[in-house]
Amino acid sequence: MFKAFSVSLLFLLLGKACLAQNPETILLKNYRPKSIYRVPVTKVTKAKFPVIDMHAHPRQAKSVEGIKEWINRMDKFGIEKTVLLAQKTGPSLDSxxxxxxxxxxxxxxxxxFDYTGYNEPGWSEKAVKELERCVKAGAKGVGELGDKGFGEMFSEPAIAYGMHIDDPRMKPLFQKCGELGIPVNVHVAEPMWMYQPMDSTNDGLMNAYHWRVDSTKQGLLGHAALIRTLENVVRDNPNTIFIASHLANCEYDMTILGNLFTKYKNLYADLSARMAEISPVPRYMNTFFEKISGQAGIWYRQYH
Incomplete structure (x- = not known):
């Protein structure tokens, strides 16, 4: 009996030892502090005014039942309408x-946009016809177009390596969007932390490492160059509305986006999936939002 008691006590002590954590060996990625501050907390569970979710994707619901569940969540949080950035053309979009x-x-x-054959003569005209067909099928806008440095990569069924949004071949498409009165959602670059050294000086390392950009790859446009492509296409197509996805990935220096807002009245932005990047500087961001509130549109979306 004494032996059994000793063994049980040993396991109990070992269990406590395993639960105890040595601060010298805790990895930053495993650091999960729980605040002990007792301060007033305001929990906002529903939007005060109807909200339009400007950045979602249809893959989040693939059936009527799933759509109905989605609508229930929208009602719960006060979301009036959701924009689905399908990134598709042809039969996939039709479905x-x-x-x-x-x-x-x-x-x-x-x-x-359908980039099939984008390097072939006559591609622009074919792509414009497919755009018109998509609109007749029910599309209300274009997006999310995406270029992280190697060209337009987000639309299906094809990828356009080396062709950026300010490429002359793209202009007929954007002109047609203006004629049809449909907006275009554009994703360029990534947050600046993804371009920085992946070391102890990177204050966005935990997220940046996962989405890091290898700037040494040949043919890759850097952050500043991609922002220039955005400005070029907005400037050259004044009759087309553009929405810079993810705050144009300029969270580290919002004056870049602010200056674009000042110069171009056809430019808007959404702040989808960028709460982590803007939350560390709440007062600065609040000042920025208040400053541009009467000048440009910032639309909300946060991934779940």
């Missing part, structure tokens, strides 16, 4: 439009 058609009062489907 999405068909599924969401019965819920058109709550969802808008946006299409992509």
């Amino acid at each position: 999405i439009c068909k599924v969401f058609a019965p819920f058109s009062d709550r969802f808008e489907v946006w299409c992509g």
